Amino acid sequence: MQQDAEVASGVLVVRASGAAAARAALTGSPSTPQSVQLLMRCPVHRSVPGNTHVFGDCSLHVLPVGTIMLTVPEAKLSTGFTDLRRLMFQPVEVGEGLRTAFSSAVGHVLAARDVLDPVGVAHHLVGLAEMVLRSALRDELERADIATGHRRAALEHIRAHLGDPSLTPGEVAKALNISLRRLYQVFEGEPNVAERIKMLRIDRAKALLADPAKADRGVGEISRDCGFVSATHFSRAFRALVGQPPTDYRRHALPR
Structure with missing residues (x-):
């Protein structure tokens, strides 16, 4: 107190x-x-x-x-x-x-x-x-x-630009015309902005890896579509959040 x-x-x-x-x-x-x-x-x-x-x-x-x-x-x-x-x-x-x-x-x-x-x-x-x-x-x-509105706008901007490797918390704050400090306050008590960007990128990657229509696309190509600068970085982040490499996830997720 x-x-x-x-x-x-x-x-x-x-x-x-x-x-x-x-x-x-x-x-x-x-x-x-x-x-x-x-x-x-x-x-x-x-x-x-x-x-x-x-x-x-x-x-x-x-x-x-x-x-x-x-x-x-x-x-x-x-x-x-x-x-x-x-x-x-x-x-x-x-x-x-x-x-x-x-x-x-x-x-x-x-x-x-x-x-x-x-x-x-x-x-x-x-x-x-x-x-x-x-x-x-x-x-x-x-x-x-106001914070709820900023949070909603931030998530909409992040989802719309997940494939852009230059997407950062600073870029999101600039797009919303608020300070970086204010942006982090909006997400206080939950994963911060950088973590949220990474989580949403991994979620999109999981959806692409599990899509039979995308089965002919390589893991590297999918990683670039989700905004990762390299396949190595993508694999490391994917394993950290999902618990297995993206290739193993795809093998179990795709219908046999």
């Missing part, structure tokens, strides 16, 4: 309070936490003491590293905990406008903490948490939709 002192500038960290709630969030069990914590870098006037300020059933914890932890009851949030799991226990990038709104609201509450009604402030803090969470969740969903 990310520690309080490690909350980077420009990100939001959402946590559930208590060890049981943390396990529930990570394992996907139906349990919900008693409270939800929002951590974000927020400039606070030096006159505000660095400790916990309680307002009814909500609190603002001022950390010495410039981070504010807002804790609100989960039951008072209209955003379900199932939806919030997308944000839990990971740094979520938030825009400058949202950071400014959060910082301003927290700053005003802390500056006037001694004269404000605690119950009224609690309602205000729940609304603030709701605004931040809904905005961050919307942005995450939009980023996910």
Whole structure:
């Protein structure tokens, strides 16, 4: 779990309070936490003491590293905990406008903490948490939709150019007009772009090797059709992924 002192500038960290709630969030069990914590870098006037300020059933914890932890009851949030799991226990990038709104609201509450009604402030803090969470969740969903579109476009481009030996992750990124770093992020959690290109080339090679209509074509010719620069490179890659040389695969795949 990310520690309080490690909350980077420009990100939001959402946590559930208590060890049981943390396990529930990570394992996907139906349990919900008693409270939800929002951590974000927020400039606070030096006159505000660095400790916990309680307002009814909500609190603002001022950390010495410039981070504010807002804790609100989960039951008072209209955003379900199932939806919030997308944000839990990971740094979520938030825009400058949202950071400014959060910082301003927290700053005003802390500056006037001694004269404000605690119950009224609690309602205000729940609304603030709701605004931040809904905005961050919307942005995450939009980023996910964009990533899905980039992934689909990347796979379409790769399949359309498998026979081109110059097909590389850099060429794919250029064709999609995105950075190479962004392209690798799109495929995060699965085989990377270079591996995906190789896997799709091997899949095409398997289909060609098993096609009776292509039985008169040599392995070298098929390897070139799949974008491999040499038959040796093709055989090595094929054996690594399939577990046998392409000639053996063809012998067993073709109908007798």
